Amino acid sequence: MDLRRISAAKHARKIVDVCVNVKPSESILVVTDTANFEVGEVFANAVAATGAEAVLTVMTPRKYHYQPPPRAVCEAAKNCDALIGAASTFFEAHNVQAFETLKAGTRVYGFSGGTLDLLASESFEADFVRIHPIVEKLVQLESESKKIQITAPNGTNLTFGVGRKGVVTSGVLTGPGQFTSGPNIEANMSPMEGTSIGTIVADAALTPYWSPLDGIIKATVESGRIVNIDGGKSAQEWRQFLTNARDENVYNIAQFAIGMNPFCKISGIGPGIDDEGVYGTCHFGTGTSIILGGRVVAPFHFDLVLWKPTIMLDGKVIEKDGLLVPEQIGIEASRLTELGFAVAKH
DSSP states (O other): OOHHHHHHHHHHHHIIIIISOOOTTOEEEEEEETTSHHHHHHHHHHHHHTTSEEEEEEEOOOSSTTOOOOHHHHHHHTTSSEEEEOSSSOOSSSSHHHHHHHHTTOEEEEOTTOOHHHHHSGGGGSOHHHHHHHHHHHHHHHHHOSEEEEEOTTSOEEEEEOOSOOEEESSOOOSTTOEEESSOOEEEEOOOTTOOEEEEEEOSEEETTBSSOSSOEEEEEETTEEEEEEESHHHHHHHHHHHHHTOGGGGBEEEEEEEOBTTOOOOOOTTOTTGGGBTTEEEEEEEOOGGGTOOOOOSOEEEEEEESOEEEETTEEEEETTEEOHHHHTOOHHHHHHTTOOBOOO
């Protein structure tokens, strides 16, 4: 008996039923590739078990994460009720094609890059439905603020301006044209272009390629863009990767997100979609920002993940050393702890 596959099948059915909210009358596109067919097959079987129409599309693996899929997949993505990404490399987020898919009204659930091991992991034991309104509350507080500052023991100290609504990425899709991914749960905000200033020190991961990190990554930010990268081996490799892109937009500070899955771990499995959701971390996305409400398009989107952030919204501390402050976010401590969140003392 393959217990891993049994757990993966159970979690795939949870994603289909609870997170994507698939109905028997719907047509669901599952996109995988030849390098990750097993994961795509598990999702297609889960969709078929609901009575919905499951369409499994297998493409050639993309050369890099966020590279657009073939034209045929792009067209199919705009002509289904929901899409579940299950390829070996990301494609259903942070590119123009993903933006067009959402504009067409398709619900999109991202698991591209996720392995069978990740699908079988305890990261999917989180209560996504009950955590959803908590993420909504955090995003509301972020959106209503004017300035957000993040500090951390590792030397991170970054401030940016707010001028647009944040994005709920809770692992649950509640309507058409929405995007989420799993198992990462995130309260997202795209900083206003040109306003980010300070220092980011990633000490947990750099997704999608560097997890775990080999040494820290220190990024100096001025006027919304990274102007210097220093640190260990991972930092050197990333700096060269960005240089080779020959596109200044890769240095844009595109995203700030609070990790909100108490069951996620920095695992190094696949491209790190679980790393980004670890409670007790936050991350800064770089490059493309369009599906988060921003205006920048770049060939890549990377996430600098760091431990134990203190997060201040207009000077009010909503998270201290990686722990939510219940009194400051207006949510009872007992409600948070019941869902697996440790909390800070006010």
